[in-house]
Amino acid sequence: GAVVSQHPSWVICKSGTSVKIECRSLDFQATTMFWYRQFPKQSLMLMATSNEGSKATYEQGVEKDKFLINHASLTLSTLTVTSAHPEDSSFYICSALGAPTGSTDTQYFGPGTRLTVL
Amino acid sequence: AQTVTQSQPEMSVQEAETVTLSCTYDTSENNYYLFWYKQPPSRQMILVIRQEAYKQQNATENRFSVNFQKAAKSFSLKISDSQLGDTAMYFCAFMRSSGTYKYIFGTGTRLKVLA
Numbered sequence: 001g002a003v004v005s006q007h008p009s010w011v012i013c014k015s016g017t018s019v020k021i022e023c024r025s026l027d028f029q030a031t032t033m034f035w036y037r038q039f040p041k042q043s044l045m046l047m048a049t050s051n052e053g054s055k056a057t058y059e060q061g062v063e064k065d066k067f068l069i070n071h072a073s074l075t076l077s078t079l080t081v082t083s084a085h086p087e088d089s090s091f092y093i094c095s096a097l098g099a100p101t102g103s104t105d106t107q108y109f110g111p112g113t114r115l116t117v118l
Numbered sequence: 119a120q121t122v123t124q125s126q127p128e129m130s131v132q133e134a135e136t137v138t139l140s141c142t143y144d145t146s147e148n149n150y151y152l153f154w155y156k157q158p159p160s161r162q163m164i165l166v167i168r169q170e171a172y173k174q175q176n177a178t179e180n181r182f183s184v185n186f187q188k189a190a191k192s193f194s195l196k197i198s199d200s201q202l203g204d205t206a207m208y209f210c211a212f213m214r215s216s217g218t219y220k221y222i223f224g225t226g227t228r229l230k231v232l233a
Contacts, residue, residue, distance in 0.1 A: 032219055043226050044163075105168075106153070108165065
């Protein structure tokens, strides 16, 4: 139980294009999802909190117009990197708060998406 | 503001031996959760163990156990009978029991299990 999927697992795009990453909770409903960015050999850096049916809450320093987050249903959140540039290349990880038991005290993580911008 | 400190950037242990990873945190909250996550080379974050602060009993999950010292704000992870598959980055995380449900992560400890 408590499975979270991410799609795609890796993507290569040209500079200036937009890329959408999907995060799905497969066996539970998640009213809250989180998006992280992880640089090599570093910890996870929280980018934003995604709440179903409302606007995402972005961490300080994260450009909301560049990293568009939509949480349209209880099982799906999407992160769109708009006008991507090489410095946006990174490993992006989502997590969903909850579990099949309905508890809301643990985050379950997706497998991550490696984005490379050429 | 809460902080989480993992003071051991890297550790190694022989297969079948026991290793302890340290984690300390700073908070003024009384109710919270603590977690250990494992991130193997695949980079999938896997929940290892969780502890509710209001519970005095230390959490255990098979070969993994914690030593939770609330007064000292310490939350160490003990791995018994280490296996090659335990080789990974281990992150300690803190979450308040109310509010935003955001995690505060430590910087991680890279554990290598040696054959």
